[in-house]
Amino acid sequence: MNELLPLNHDLLQKLATADLVRPDQILGAHPTVQDGVEGVRFAVWAPNAQHVSVVGDFNYWNGFEHPLERLDFGFWGAFVPQARAGHAYKYNVTGQDGRTVQKADPYMQRSELRPATASIIWESSHPWNDQDWMEKRDQGPGKPISIYEVHLGSWARTADNWYMNYRDLAHRLADYVDWLGYTHVELMGVMEHPYDGSWGYQVTGYYAPTSRFGTPDDFKYFVDHLHSRGIGVLLDWVPGHFPTDEHGLAHFDGGPLYEYADPRKGFHLDWNTYIFDYGRNEVVMFLIGSALKWLEEYHIDGLRVDAVASMLYLDFSRTDWVPNVFGGHENLEAIAFLKRLNDVVAHRVPGAIMIAEESTNFAGVTTPAPFGLGFHYKWAMGWMNDSLAYIEKDPLYRKYDHHKLTFFNVYRTTEKFMLAISHDEAVHGKKSLLRKMPGDQYAQMAGLRTFYTYMWTTPGKKLLFMGQEFAQGTEWNENAELPWYLTDFSDHRGVMLLVRDLNALYKSQPALHCGDHLPEGQMWVNADDADASTYSYIRRDPGTNDWVLVVLNMTPVYREGYVVGVPEGGRYQVLLNTDDGEYGGFGTQQSDLTAREEGVHGQTHRLCLNLAPNSALILKPLPIPVGDRRAEMDLGVTGAAAGEGAAEA
Incomplete structure (x- = not known):
């Protein structure tokens, strides 16, 4: 024996x-x-x-x-x-x-490859080389955060259509993401799960990276390598529910243990999953320990917490529910858990960010505990729903929903928002972003380029799901790699080049990221031209007063000499034009980019612009060169005012 x-x-x-x-x-x-x-x-x-x-x-x-x-x-x-x-x-x-x-061991560090379900004893030997990154990473609200959401199992595959190893993926993904200019990747389905079709949202291994792509040390290498390239790594994390698989947490010791005993609190009818019992300290320990495992031992830069709304409300997607002790529908234990989670992370891993996928108007999601839940960012689900509803409309009727694109500005400072177009918007019959656009192929491409410019210039951090950056036409399929052959076509590659340039502008222009969560970060110039379906607004860095002008034409109508108010006279430069031939447009040119002293839209000056169909412009005033008297005369600046303008420039 x-x-x-x-x-x-x-x-x-x-x-x-x-x-x-x-x-x-x-x-x-x-x-x-x-x-x-x-x-x-x-x-x-x-x-x-x-x-x-x-x-x-x-x-x-x-x-x-x-x-x-x-x-x-x-x-x-x-x-x-x-x-x-x-x-x-x-x-x-x-x-x-x-x-x-x-x-299976709830605390396993490694699992057998599905469909096998045994745990594997693991001892790590990975030598970390990202100390400089970990010490200097800064992901605060004034920093640019642009996230590429990735499902590793379908981003790229081997020649025989099998999963790539974390190490091979690290190099290929880092090269691509670095070229595109994203600051972070967010990984779906990294925590061990038995069913591919769940995309990793029905977890059985809360402490184990999935064996589909290699060992835990292979995953550490993946994170280490992306950090060496200056790319942060975020993970989807699912503390809201877990699957009913017999080998997992379900009825672990013969009855409810990790889950609430009352099925009215402990079972999701929609997802056929169990709900964690947030009133048990051992369950809270289990979940917080999982979060810290990824943040501390795997050097993850942040967690996107899935389905927070389902945790917050006892009546979420159910008619038969149990009120809390005060008779309300809030799950007080889940709220306490989320506050404790974010407080622990803030104290133990101060460089990490916590992001909530929360779809309701629950107050204080990004307010620090004890008054709020303590997340750093919240997905802007309302912005996403309004924006997609608008762009799917025939341009002829968009004027009737004109303020769907302006309504976000009413409440955008109530939380620290992240603008997310995630995998959920490209599956289950919803169509890809490209195919949401009305019109023929050219109109769809132009509309997509305009939408991305609107998204990248709207206050809030950014997230875009893989494949949408090169205008994938089909819905996402988790069982096959992305249709990379599309990037050989000029119109698809044009969209990819636009996303690259948008990321570069977003990072290089403080006006596009520093004031994301402040009232003065955006100012509407003209939000009311519904008949023309055009929008113009200023993005501003409150700290330096640096600003850019954004003009959107959301119809397939060419508008020559379109008047837009601006707060300063002088010459302007085009930072980005979605109708540029490089992006797949016609290359519409501006006849005059000098702002004249004729007030309009509440501004002191005006520009007359040529707006291509379904297009966007980002412009910025040119500084007056010091001592350039001809420029000063051309702009009508004289005397002491000219000296002051030159000194400021």
């Missing part, structure tokens, strides 16, 4: 400490040396179980060889000398219902 040594109980006493936020350092499978003997320490939480044993490669999966000892506080543990890193294992859990079920 295999030898089983008594567990060192001192190692488990920390589990009684209420403020322990890294339970994975004790629970799970840990190669160690005990009393001079090399082996693996196993520990699991199963307070209602009648019996627990560990089975694996080290004991021929015999459930009688290595029973775990029942410890205090509902924990079980054993030290197994025969176990080694690389061995697969599971827990045989005889639950309160009398059934014995083989369970």
Whole structure:
């Protein structure tokens, strides 16, 4: 019979400490040396179980060889000398219902490749080389954040249509993202999950990167390499629900444990998943420990927390629900959990950002705790819905929904928003962004270029799903790589070049990112020209007063000599024109970019612009060269005023 040594109980006493936020350092499978003997320490939480044993490669999966000892506080543990890193294992859990079920380790660091479900003992040896990045990363509200959302399993594949390794993906993705100018990538489906079709949103391994693309150290290499290229890495994280798979967290010790016992609180009818019991400290420990595992050990730069609205409300997508103690519909335990989560992250990982996918008007999502939830950013779901509803309309009727594009400005400073066009907007019959646009292929391309310019110049951080940057025509398919051949066509490549230039402008022009969450960050010049479906607005950096002018023509009508008010006279330069031939346009030129002293739209001067059909312009006033008397005379600036203008320039 295999030898089983008594567990060192001192190692488990920390589990009684209420403020322990890294339970994975004790629970799970840990190669160690005990009393001079090399082996693996196993520990699991199963307070209602009648019996627990560990089975694996080290004991021929015999459930009688290595029973775990029942410890205090509902924990079980054993030290197994025969176990080694690389061995697969599971827990045989005889639950309160009398059934014995083989369970994957909730704290596993690595899993077998699906459809196999065993956990794998893991010991990392990756040497990190991103210390400089980790010390200097700055992701505050005044910084540009432009995110490329990626599903690794379908971004690129091998020649035989199989998954690429994290290491190979690191180099290819970093080259591409760096060329496009994004500041971050956000990864879908990285945490271990059994079903490909869930895209990683039904998680069974909250502490394990999916084995589809390699080992945990391969994933660390991926993060390390992107950091070396100056690219941040964000992950989707799902603390709102988990799947019903028998080998996972569901009914872990024979009955509700990680999930609420009352199905009116503990089961999602829409998603066929269980809801975490946020009132149990051990469950809160489990989730916060997972977040910190990714942020601290995998050097992740932030988490996008999925489906926050489903956590906040007890009546989310259900008619039969249980009110809270005050009779309301808010889940007070989930709210407390989110506040605690963000507070812990802020104190332990101050460089990381927390992003909420929250679709309601719940107040204070990005307000620091205790008065708010404490997230850094919130997805602007209202902006997304209004914007997409507008662009899908026939241009003939857009004038009737003109203020769908201006309404965001009414509430944009109530939270710190992130403008996200995610994977959800390119699947399930919603069509790709390109095919949402009305008209023929040329009109759709022009409309998409204009929409992207509107998005990149609207206050808020940016996120765009992969494939949309080169105007993918079909919906996203998670079972095949992106249709990269489209980038060989000039119109598709033109959209990609535009996204690249938008990212460059977004980062280089403080006016486009510094005032994202401040009232003075955007000022409408003309928000009311519904008949022409045009918009003009100024983006401004409140700190330096640097500004740019944005003009949108949302119809397939050429407008010559269109008048736009500006606050300064002088000559202007075109920073970007979506009708440029390089992007696939006709190359409409401006006949005169000198602002005249004829007030309009509440401004002191006016520009007369030529607006191509379905196009956008970004303009900026040119400074007066010091001592350039001809320029001063041309602009009508004389005397002391000319001297002052030159000095300021």
